[in-house]
Amino acid sequence: MTTPHPQAANPLRAAQLSFVGVGVMAEAMIAGLLRRQLVSRGQIVGSHPRPARREELQTHYGIRMVESNRDAATHKASRSDATPTEDGGPSIVVLAIKPQRVGKVFQELKGALDESQLVLSIVAGARMETIANELEHPAVVRAMPNTPAQIGQGMTTWTATPQVTDRQLEEVRALLGALGREMHVENENMIDMATALSATGPTYIFMMMEALVDAGVHMGFSRHVSEELVIQTMLGSVLFARESHKHPAELRNMVTSPGGTSAEAIYQMEKGGLRTVLSKAVYAAYQRAVALGRK
């Protein structure tokens, strides 16, 4: 998971990584990998259509950036100071473009990959069967991160086609661990479920955060005071829940005295249907994820 691997046990020590489309998520992954010293700069190559973005990434991280996605994904962009696959190509090709660009990238990479390579896609809604068919490449991992990955606190779920080897599974585990926590799930339906719960999850949390801050302002706190009270309360409650290993209902009961403030607040939340609304929101997000995957 999040713990750095000692050099000897680092599954990525000999990997050559290629990032096709280096935007927010791919940059978070690159930054995490370098920060944790799981790979060296020479093991990474990225592709981006804009020269300014290539320059920015090259200067900031010292990684090699190229214009052509096909070059990044094949032996052409490999460097002699890394240990690549037998044919010299990147061992893992990470697809990190937006869903609307994926069709064009499939065309560019079709038939270009060697069978020893692994494709790791974080593209929302792109199913493994589609990726494998479009690229004519059976070894595919599909992962679904979330936005806290940008600060190394993400939750990423992933699943793999049967052609992915045990060694590649370990590499993927280490690679996605650079974004925070990672969890292997059995199938793509679980990726759709996780899309609704953990990938869409920050939306539920941020909306509750916003509503609580507004409630503080409504009572008369200044916005910045209200924000600090709410953010630290949310953070502390989450850490308390994780560290105490207690059920949330038990933790809630601990602060609910008879006739007290929590009891009064709970009454209003139940009356307003908070649980039902959250449950319906998550299920609606799940159905949307399934529908987007069918397009």
Ligand SMILES: NC(=O)c1ccc[n+]([C@@H]2O[C@H](COP(=O)([O-])OP(=O)(O)OC[C@H]3O[C@@H](n4cnc5c(N)ncnc54)[C@H](OP(=O)(O)O)[C@@H]3O)[C@@H](O)[C@H]2O)c1
């Ligand atoms: N961000 C999240 O929390 C999150 C969570 C789960 C999954 N995802 C998935 O992760 C993927 C990347 O998301 P992101 O937030 O990192 O998006 P992003 O910041 O827009 O990154 C995509 C990058 O690809 C570049 N690009 C555009 N056309 C390209 C092409 N033809 N070839 C190569 N690169 C190209 C874009 O450049 P321009 O800026 O010039 O357009 C951009 O820098 C998406 O598929 C998204 O669904 C993201």
